Amino acid sequence: MRKSKSDKLIAHYFERNITELPFETAKSIATRLEISPMTVGRYLRRLGFDGLEELKSEMRRGRSNPAWQVKGAMDRFQQDIRDGKLLAGLLQQQVENLGKIYELTAAPQWQQSIDALISASEVYVAAYQNVRGIAQYFASQLSYARPRVQFVDGVNGTYAELLDGSVEGRVLFLYDVRRFAAKARPLADEARRAGVKVILLTDEFCPWAEDASDIALVVPGSHGPLWDGAATMTAVMDLMLSNIIVLLGNEVDDRVQLLTRLQDIFGDFEN
Numbered sequence: 388m389r390k391s392k393s394d395k396l397i398a399h400y401f402e403r404n405i406t407e408l409p410f411e412t413a414k415s416i417a418t419r420l421e422i423s424p425m426t427v428g429r430y431l432r433r434l435g436f437d438g439l440e441e442l443k444s445e446m447r448r449g450r451s452n453p454a455w456q457v458k459g460a461m462d463r464f465q466q467d468i469r470d471g472k473l474l475a476g477l478l479q480q481q482v483e484n485l486g487k488i489y490e491l492t493a494a495p496q497w498q499q500s501i502d503a504l505i506s507a508s509e510v511y512v513a514a515y516q517n518v519r520g521i522a523q524y525f526a527s528q529l530s531y532a533r534p535r536v537q538f539v540d541g542v543n544g545t546y547a548e549l550l551d552g553s554v555e556g557r558v559l560f561l562y563d564v565r566r567f568a569a570k571a572r573p574l575a576d577e578a579r580r581a582g583v584k585v586i587l588l589t590d591e592f593c594p595w596a597e598d599a600s601d602i603a604l605v606v607p608g609s610h611g612p613l614w615d616g617a618a619t620m621t622a623v624m625d626l627m628l629s630n631i632i633v634l635l636g637n638e639v640d641d642r643v644q645l646l647t648r649l650q651d652i653f654g655d656f657e658n
Contacts, residue, residue, distance in 0.1 A: 392425050392592075392593075392594050392596075393420075393430070393593070393594060394430055394433075395420050395591050395592050396420050396422070396517075396565075396592045396593075396594050397416070397420065397422075397426075397427060397430045397606060398430075399458075399565060399592045399596060400416065400419070400420060406438075407441065408442070409443055411558075412439065413427040413428055413431075413438070413439050413641070420594065421594060421595070422594060422642065423586060425437070444518070459597070459613055461567045469634070479632070481492060481618050481619065482606075484607045484618075484619040485604070485619070485622060487606065488619065488623055488626070489621055491604065491606060491623070492626060492630075494643070495628075496602050496603060496604055497604070499602050500586050500602050500604060501627065501630050501634065502629055503558050503586060503601075503602065504529070504533075504558060504560065504586070504627070504631060504635060505533065505582055505631060505635065507556055507557060507558035508535065508554055508555060508556035508557060508583070509535040509536075509537070509554055509556070509557045509558070510526075510529065510533070510535065510536045510537070510538070510557075510558050510560060511536075511537050511539050511548070511549045511557065511558070511559050511560070511583075512525060512526035512529070512537070512538045512559075512560045512561075512562070513539050513541070513559065513560070513561050513562070513571075513574060514561070514568075515563065515568035515570060515571065516568055518562060518563070518617070519540075519622070521537050521562065521617055521620055521621055521624070522538065522560075522562045523622040524621075524624070525560070525562070525627075525628070526538040526575060527559075528628050529631070530622075531639070531642065531643055531646060532628065532631050532635055532639050532642065533631070533635065533639075533642070534634050534642065541570060544577075544612075545577070546574060546577070546631055548629040549578060549581075549583060550577055550578065550579055550581045550583070551581075552582065555582070556586075557582075557583045558583065558584045558585070558586060559574070559578045559582070559583050559584070559585045559586070560574070560584060560586045560588070561574065561578075561586065561587050561588070561600070562587075562588045562589070562620070563573055563587070563589055563593070564592075564593075564608065564609060564620070565590055565591045565592040567593065572595055572599050575599040575600055576599055577593060579599070579600075579601065584601045585600045585601050585602070585604075586597070586600065586601070586602045586604065586621065587599065587600035587602070587603050587604065588604045588606070588620065589603065589604070589605055589606075590605065590606055590607065590608035591606070591607055592608045594607065604623070606619055606620065606623055607619060619634050633644075
């Protein structure tokens with residue numbers, strides 16, 4: 388069965404929230420995922436269930452082991468890690484994801500993103516919650532390659548530095564993955580209304596990637612049993628930085644020399 392974006396989003400939600408499903412309805416799931424209850428119903432029918440209640444009944448009948456219990460899951464993971472299975476499986480997933488990233492670098496959206504980040508008058512980077520730090524790293528590294536790069540956190544409540552329309556040619560590099568931040572899409576929508584080009588780096592579970600961005604870079608989402616890893620997204624950002632540095636050439640060298648001189652003046656680094 389070929390999965391649509393909505394199918395992937397629902398499947399990921401089921402996988403990561405299996406203990407909460409007995410308390411959910413098709414409407415509550417749809418509200419969380421910003422899709423329609425009919426979309427949830429169609430997905431369940433494709434799986435062979437006549438609605439969510441039938442899925443819940445099947446889960447109750449099959450609940451003869453402590454798989455829903457965190458302790459039971461941890462016991463299994465601990466055995467797997469002792470046997471080397473868990474880390475081997477996680478490593479294999481990362482290797483497969485890196486292969487898909489290579490395919491992304493050959494897509495038109497990749498070069499469009501690189502060109503936009505190079506030619507922009509100003510670049511603003513935004514991300515939220517536990518992926519915020521990765522985006523701040525990207526903004527900091529990009530600032531070594533070109534001037535006028537800024538991470539925006541929205542604490543001023545307006546994002547006015549990005550949205551005030553005082554400078555043309557701005558680019559917003561927005562990074563967001565499942566579980567999506569409430570501010571991400573409104574920021575993307577408002578930026579486009581203000582004439583800011585939006586590059587969205589997200590995962591396969593994002594249902595609004597194409598609708599709310601000028602350029603969407605979509606990479607594999609996390610399917611691991613424990614937590615969402617950062618290796619895939621960090622690799623994407625490092626490849627983007629390398630691509631930009633090579634294309635800018637001597638301009639990067641001149642800027643790094645300037646920043647190095649300033650670092651020496653203000654003494655932030657050891658000799």
